[in-house]
Amino acid sequence: MIDEIQKLLDQYVLWLKDKTLLREMPDNWVEITTPYLDRHNDYLQIYTKKQNRTFVLTDDGYIMDDLLQAGCKLDTPKRKDLLKMTLAGFGIDNNNGALEVRASAESFALRKHNLIQAMLAVNDLFYLAQPMVASLFYEDIVQWLDQNDIRYTQNVKFAGKSGYDHLFDFVITKYQQHPERIIKAITNPSRNTAEALAFKWIDTRDVRPSDSRAYALLNDKEQRVPSSVFDAIKNYGITPVLWSSRENVKAELAA
Numbered sequence: 001m002i003d004e005i006q007k008l009l010d011q012y013v014l015w016l017k018d019k020t021l022l023r024e025m026p027d028n029w030v031e032i033t034t035p036y037l038d039r040h041n042d043y044l045q046i047y048t049k050k051q052n053r054t055f056v057l058t059d060d061g062y063i064m065d066d067l068l069q070a071g072c073k074l075d076t077p078k079r080k081d082l083l084k085m086t087l088a089g090f091g092i093d094n095n096n097g098a099l100e101v102r103a104s105a106e107s108f109a110l111r112k113h114n115l116i117q118a119m120l121a122v123n124d125l126f127y128l129a130q131p132m133v134a135s136l137f138y139e140d141i142v143q144w145l146d147q148n149d150i151r152y153t154q155n156v157k158f159a160g161k162s163g164y165d166h167l168f169d170f171v172i173t174k175y176q177q178h179p180e181r182i183i184k185a186i187t188n189p190s191r192n193t194a195e196a197l198a199f200k201w202i203d204t205r206d207v208r209p210s211d212s213r214a215y216a217l218l219n220d221k222e223q224r225v226p227s228s229v230f231d232a233i234k235n236y237g238i239t240p241v242l243w244s245s246r247e248n249v250k251a252e253l254a255a
């Protein structure tokens with residue numbers, strides 16, 4: 001089993017290296033095109049520049065601008081707090097709408113990873129136009145957990161075997177014979193978000209208690225979740241749960 005997991009991790013690192021492209025930009029900036037896809041199925045791009053002895057990495061405002069153009073305004077106290085909390089979990093700053101982080105040469109790879117994960121998390125968390133969606137999926141989950149007296153801790157970060165940190169939305173701690181339960185909310189289920197979650201769990205599970213369980217709550221309020229996404233998540237040892245079927249796991253989460 002260990003050899004199989006190591007092979008998957010090696011394949012991921014090789015894929016990440018092969019699919020990353022660099023391009024020189026004016027004023028000594030370098031554009032980094034990553035293999036991760038946004039909601040338009042375009043490759044995410046970030047920009048970096050050396051300033052004194054550190055590097056600045058930024059998305060140049062792409063994620064926030066894209067959300068605003070989609071009709072998602074982050075102007076309510078709840079959304080502002082949720083944005084701040086999400087970025088803080090990755091150690092990312094909001095610099096006038098640009099997601100930004102600074103890194104040393106030693107921490108560059110880790111900070112780059114955190115910036116990309118923050119971009120994906122913010123895009124996934126807030127992708128909603130007000131006329132289409134009445135409330136955030138994340139808020140719906142919090143309300144459901146509270147209504148059913150399910151105890152939880154929000155936004156918990158675990159370090160994986162690779163050394164990268166991974167942020168999970170909710171953790172229900174071990175209680176008596178009931179194991180630790182780790183929950184990730186996926187607002188826009190897709191192959192990209194499924195693969196990102198699979199890597200999080202593969203990289204994390206060996207450093208968690210052996211009986212820990214992972215759950216993916218999949219938003220199917222606005223669109224049907226493809227069976228391929230559902231099956232892919234399940235194949236990596238994660239329990240996929242459609243939001244419409246959440247009552248099926250209420251008892252095991254509340255225990």
